[in-house]
Every structure is written in structure tokens, then in C-alpha cells.
Amino acid sequence: xxxxxxSHNNLDGVAQKVLRNFWVWSAHHPAIFPLFLIVVTCLSVxxxxxxxxxxxxxxxxxxxxVVRGLFALGVLVVxxxxxxxxSFTAIAAFVMYTLTLFVVNVVxxxxxxxxxxIAGIMGAGLGALNGLLVSYLRAPALIVTIGTQxxxxxxxxTFIGTALFMNIPSAxxxxxxxxxxxxxxxxGSEIGxxxxxxxxxxxxxxxxxMLKHTLIGRAIFAVGGKPDVAERLGYRVKSVRVFVFAYAxxxxxxxxxxxxxxxxxxxxxxxxxxxxxxxxxxxxxxARITGxxxxxxxxxxxxxxxxxxxxxxILVGIPSAWQTAILGAFILFAGLFFSQLDRLAMx
Amino acid sequence: MTLxxxxxxxxxIPELGLLALGVMLAMISGRGGIDLSGIALxxxxxxxxxxxxxxxxxxxxxxxxxxxxxxxxxxGVGVIGGAINGMLIGYAGMxxxxxxxxxxxxxxxxxxxxxxxSALQLGYIPVIDDFGNMxxxxxxxxxxxxxxxxxxxxxxxRYTRFGVHLFLMGSNATAARFAGMRVKSILFRxxxxxxxxxxxxxxxxxxxxxxxxxxxxxxxxxxxILIAVMAGVRPEGGYGRVTCVVLSAIALQLLSSFFNFMQIxxxxxxxxxxxxxxxxxxxxxxxxxxxxxxxxxxxxx
Numbered sequence: 001x002x003x004x005x006x007s008h009n010n011l012d013g014v015a016q017k018v019l020r021n022f023w024v025w026s027a028h029h030p031a032i033f034p035l036f037l038i039v040v041t042c043l044s045v046x047x048x049x050x051x052x053x054x055x056x057x058x059x060x061x062x063x064x065x066v067v068r069g070l071f072a073l074g075v076l077v078v079x080x081x082x083x084x085x086x087s088f089t090a091i092a093a094f095v096m097y098t099l100t101l102f103v104v105n106v107v108x109x110x111x112x113x114x115x116x117x118i119a120g121i122m123g124a125g126l127g128a129l130n131g132l133l134v135s136y137l138r139a140p141a142l143i144v145t146i147g148t149q150x151x152x153x154x155x156x157x158t159f160i161g162t163a164l165f166m167n168i169p170s171a172x173x174x175x176x177x178x179x180x181x182x183x184x185x186x187x188g189s190e191i192g193x194x195x196x197x198x199x200x201x202x203x204x205x206x207x208x209x210m211l212k213h214t215l216i217g218r219a220i221f222a223v224g225g226k227p228d229v230a231e232r233l234g235y236r237v238k239s240v241r242v243f244v245f246a247y248a249x250x251x252x253x254x255x256x257x258x259x260x261x262x263x264x265x266x267x268x269x270x271x272x273x274x275x276x277x278x279x280x281x282x283x284x285x286x287a288r289i290t291g292x293x294x295x296x297x298x299x300x301x302x303x304x305x306x307x308x309x310x311x312x313x314i315l316v317g318i319p320s321a322w323q324t325a326i327l328g329a330f331i332l333f334a335g336l337f338f339s340q341l342d343r344l345a346m347x
Numbered sequence: 348m349t350l351x352x353x354x355x356x357x358x359x360i361p362e363l364g365l366l367a368l369g370v371m372l373a374m375i376s377g378r379g380g381i382d383l384s385g386i387a388l389x390x391x392x393x394x395x396x397x398x399x400x401x402x403x404x405x406x407x408x409x410x411x412x413x414x415x416x417x418x419x420x421x422x423g424v425g426v427i428g429g430a431i432n433g434m435l436i437g438y439a440g441m442x443x444x445x446x447x448x449x450x451x452x453x454x455x456x457x458x459x460x461x462x463x464x465s466a467l468q469l470g471y472i473p474v475i476d477d478f479g480n481m482x483x484x485x486x487x488x489x490x491x492x493x494x495x496x497x498x499x500x501x502x503x504x505r506y507t508r509f510g511v512h513l514f515l516m517g518s519n520a521t522a523a524r525f526a527g528m529r530v531k532s533i534l535f536r537x538x539x540x541x542x543x544x545x546x547x548x549x550x551x552x553x554x555x556x557x558x559x560x561x562x563x564x565x566x567x568x569x570x571x572i573l574i575a576v577m578a579g580v581r582p583e584g585g586y587g588r589v590t591c592v593v594l595s596a597i598a599l600q601l602l603s604s605f606f607n608f609m610q611i612x613x614x615x616x617x618x619x620x621x622x623x624x625x626x627x628x629x630x631x632x633x634x635x636x637x638x639x640x641x642x643x644x645x646x647x648x
Contacts, residue, residue, distance in 0.1 A: 139628045147624035154618020289442045325456025331449035339441045
């Protein structure tokens with residue numbers, strides 16, 4: 001409750017109350033933070049360079065958000081359960097490269113649906129391994145997944161291959177070219193909204209439904225908020241941990257295949273190092289690294305914000321060399337904002 | 348195996364060892380403490396020092412003066428970087444993982460931004476090259492510096508109030524707060540110290556390789572954590588020994604040189620480091636003494 005200390009200064013008290021209510025409200029709607037930043041970025045970039053306001057630009061951003069968005073949904077679920085995953089890019093690279101190689105050399109006529117199916121299963125398997133290690137080693141998830149990240153990547157590059165692979169299976173190639181609609185950019189080039197964007201929509205809807213309306217969703221937030229209490233309530237904490245990492249792995253596997261279809265080549269060196277941008281997006285979306293918080297809407301807005309920033313810097317004349325620094329500042333800013341929010345809301 | 352082999356290994360240990368000591372300090376402080384920004388800050392220190400130091404004293408005029416001003420600026424960057432980490436973790440109460448992830452990107456990003464992404468060559472400056480590569484009485488100078496710093500850190504942790512409080516806080520943060528320890532200040536100083544250690548690593552890297560670049564040692568984040576975990580530092584906080592970290596850094600370098608010697612690919616080395624990290628984590632979960640016959644266990648247990 002708010003106490004008005006100086007009664008003769010009533011106006012100040014009212015302002016304080018409004019401010020406090022705003023803090024509490026935004027603590028419950030963390031998605032407002034990335035949304036606000038998106039609007040500010042769009043308006044300021046649009047004011048500097050009118051080229052920004054184009055449908056093709058929007059398509060470009062949405063299209064670039066797909067792989068990052070799928071990763072982010074996985075990270076969101078892991079963060080909500082109180083863990084952290086940095087190995088998803090290694091899982092994606094591993095799945096995309098081995099699967100592409102396998103399909104080309106063994107079953108070149110395999111359809112796109114079974115390819116996605118196999119990718120999901122492979123990813124989920126590798127993710128489940130992460131989950132098992134985290135729960136049985138009882139070590140911080142960050143350290144365990146740094147270990148598996150290097151192990152997987154090293155294994156891929158040592159034993160499977162380092163060569164760039166241009167000759168991708170026809171089903172994957174065709175799927176990557178499929179568009180929902182296309183728009184013509186100012187310079188005459190056609191930019192389409194690809195069909196694989198629908199996969200992100202689907203994954204986001206499923207994740208939202210799972211977190212909001214199923215028992216496992218409740219269990220994830222319970223385990224993330226207070227693991228010992230959740231255990232006493234009868235949640236199987238270990239199973240939940242394995243499930244969240246497997247889910248993140250599944251999404252990573254699917255994202256890996258989409259990465260190949262979008263770029264029409266499989267490069268085992270790709271995706272490494274992009275994990276921090278994904279974690280930044282999820283944190284900007286209001287998920288706490290300490291667990292028990294996070295929303296799909298916020299995460300998706302965070303992803304759009306990160307993609308937007310990395311795409312439009314060049315339009316406003318900031319050299320792309322500064323992109324990493326800005327990303328870092330975003331993480332710190334978002335982390336600081338939400339930690340102060342938690343303090344104020346708890347008071 | 349010749350003396351030269353050992354000397355060349357000895358020149359590579361300090362940078363890793365210093366970063367691992369920083370990770371150790373962060374881990375000891377508890378609350379999921381970790382420092383992921385070490386190598387990024389080391390590189391940034393080198394880059395900034397390289398850009399500013401020639402303006403103060405040109406290396407051609409006075410190589411020693413150049414080395415001193417280079418080191419001073421690098422240390423200054425380390426203090427600032429460490430203070431940013433410390434402020435955000437200690438006083439703003441943010442989670443160490445988020446802070447050091449953010450500053451890792453920020454430090455790397457600034458280094459990319461100011462250099463435009465290319466490596467900067469120091470050129471041959473005798474004093475710096477001697478410091479980085481030439482042994483003194485058979486011991487590489489940087490290795491000597493590393494041992495001195497490790498000794499000083501060990502004394503700091505064992506015999507000062509800060510050190511004792513750090514370990515107590517790491518084992519039970521709540522108890523430490525109610526015992527009246529200045530938890531925020533201890534956290535601040537811990538990450539500040541980790542930043543200074545990182546910048547010393549940056550000076551050593553610059554001296555050894557005669558160049559500064561933003562992406563030196565990309566796998567050092569993992570390797571520094573691996574050294575700390577191998578040394579038995581508890582990631583949950585409250586335990587870690589400087590001696591063990593130094594020995595563990597030496598052991599890892601021996602293994603790494605062995606891989607080099609056998610001409611095993613760098614990719615496999617990364618794979619092995621990842622696997623080793625998991626194995627050493629598993630090792631802490633197994634009570635090996637349970638499998639030793641009672642008669643061999645001695646009375647201590």
C-alpha cells in the first residue's frame with residue numbers, strides 16, 4: 001500500500017500513486033516494454049529514412065525472424081522453468097547438417113513433412129540429453145549447456161564434415177521458395193512472405209496454448225518459480241526439466257531445417273554465436289532468467305525488436321560494426337528495467 | 348620434450364589462468380555467480396590501450412614508457428568494465444548471468460566498433476616482445492607475473508576481511524546479510540577484481556601475440572569455466588582455491604599442447620573440452636570414497 005507522507009503535498013502523492021500503478025500494471029504486462037521500443041525504433045528510423053515504410057521491408061523482417069523466433073520460443077520455455085539453454089544453435093546446426101547429408105545421400109526423394117518430423121525427433125532427443133544432464137549433474141544449466149554446445153559442435157565439425165553443402169534435397173529447396181504473398185520493393189526486386197513463416201505462427205500458438213492452458217504449462221511455471229514448493233506439491237521436477245529441454249531441442253531442430261531451406265545451403269559453421277541475440281530477445285520480452293515468468297507475446301515482440309534493430313541500423317547510417325554493442329546494451333537495459341520492476345512491484 | 352616446449356606452454360598459461368581466476372571469484376560469490384565477460388573485456392582492454400597509448404608516448408621514443416602507459420590504460424579499462432559488472436550485480440541486484448552476457452556483448456561490440464572489425468598489429472617493439480615471449484632465468488616473464496598475481500590473490504582471499512567475507516557470503520547469502528556483512532559492496536569488489544584480472548590477461552595477450560583483436564580466443568569463455576570446474580570450484584558458491592585453479596590451468600595447457608603435438612584438429616579439441624566439462628561436473632556428484640574399502644579410507648572420514 002502507498003502511504004502519503006506529506007499530507008499538504010497531495011498532488012505529489014497522486015502522481016506517485018499513478019506512477020506506482022503504472023509500474024504494477026507493466027509488471028503484469030511485460031510485453032509493453034518491447035512494444036514500446038519497437039514503436040520508438042520504427043518512428044525514429046522512419047523519420048530519418050522514409051525508405052523504411054515499405055511492405056517489402058516488413059516481409060524482410062518477418063522472414064528474418066522465423067529461425068530466431070523458433071529458437072526464442074524454446075528458450076522461453078526453458079527460462080520459464082528456471083533453466084537456461086545456450087546449446088540450441090549447436091543442436092540446430094547438428095540436425096540441419098547431418099539430416100541434409102543423410103537425405104541427399106540415402107533418401108533423396110523424401111518429402112518435406114517427414115524431413116521436419118525427423119528433424120524434430122533428432123532435436124528433441126539431443127535436447128532431452130541436456131535435460132537429463134542438468135537434472136542429474138545438479139549443476140547450473142548454463143554450464144551444462146555450454147559443455148554440450150561445444151561437444152556437439154566439435155563432434156559435428158570433427159566427425160561429420162566441415163564442407164559447405166550447396167546441393168540440398170529438392171523437397172527442401174522447393175519448400176524454401178514457396179511464398180504466401182509477395183510484395184515489390186522500391187527498387188523493383190520482389191520480396192515474398194515465405195510459407196515457413198506459418199511454422200513460426202504455429203509454434204507460437206502451440207507454445208502459448210501449452211504454457212497457458214495445459215497441466216505441463218502450469219508445471220513449468222511452478223518449477224521455475226519455486227522448485228522445492230513445486231516438488232512438495234507433487235510436480236515431478238526432473239521430468240519437467242527434461243521436457244523443457246526436449247521441447248527447446250525440437251524447436252531448434254525444426255529451425256535448423258528452415259535455416260537450410262531459406263538459404264538453400266547447409267553450412268555446419270552457421271548459427272554458432274547467434275544464441276546471445278536469441279536470449280536477448282527473450283529477456284527483452286519480459287522472461288526472467290531466474291524462472292517462473294515469461295510470455296509468448298512478449299518473446300515474439302522481443303524477437304521482432306532484435307531483428308528490426310539489426311536490419312534497420314544501416315538505414316539510419318549506423319555502421320553494422322556497432323550492432324553487437326547495441327545488442328549488449330539492450331540486454332543490460334532490459335535486465336535492469338525488469339529487475340527494478342520486480343523490486344518496486346514487490347514492495 | 349625440451350625446455351623450449353615447456354617455456355612455450357608457460358607463455359600460454361597466464362591468459363587462461365587469469366580468466367579462470369576471474370570466473371572462480373564470481374563463482375565463489377554464490378547466487379549463480381559467473382563471469383562470462385572475461386575474454387571480451389581482455390580484448391577490449393588491449394584494443395583501447397592500443398588506440399590511446401601511442402598518443403601519450405610513441406613506442407619509438409620510449410618503449411618502456413609505451414609499455415607502462417599501455418598497461419595503465421588497459422588496467423583502467425579493466426577497472427571500468429569490472430565496475431560496470433559489479434554495479435549492476437551488486438548494487439542494482441541483477442542476475443550475474445544476464446549482466447555478464449550483456450557486458451560480454453557490449454565489450455565485444457565496442458571493440459568491433461572502434462576497430463571496424465580488423466586486427467591491429469603492434470609491430471615489433473622489443474620491450475613488449477621480450478615481456479610476452481622471452482624467458483627470464485628460464486621462466487617466461489608472463490608466467491612469473493601470473494604466479495605473483497595468483498599468490499597475491501591467495502593471500503587476499505585467505506587473510507583479509509574481504510576474502511573471508513566473500514567465502515561466507517558464497518556459502519550462505521542470507522546468513523551473511525543478517526550477520527551484517529556489506530553484501531553489495533563485496534559483490535561489487537568481487538566483479539571489479541575479476542575485471543582487473545581480465546585486463547591483465549589482455550595486456551599479456553597483446554604482448555604475446557604483438558597484436559590486439561576483438562575476437563581473440565572465442566572458446567576462452569568455455570575454457571575458463573572448464574579450468575574453474577576442473578579445479579573443484581563449486582558453481583553454487585562458497586568454495587574454490589587459487590592453487591587448484593593454477594594447477595588446473597597448467598594441466599589443461601599440457602593437454603592442449605599434447606593435442607597440438609599429435610596434430611589433432613581444433614574442432615576435436617573443442618569437443619573434448621565440452622565433454623571434459625560435463626565429466627568433471629559429474630565427478631563432483633559421485634562420492635568416490637564410498638567405493639574405497641573402509642580400511643583404506645583412514646580415520647579422517
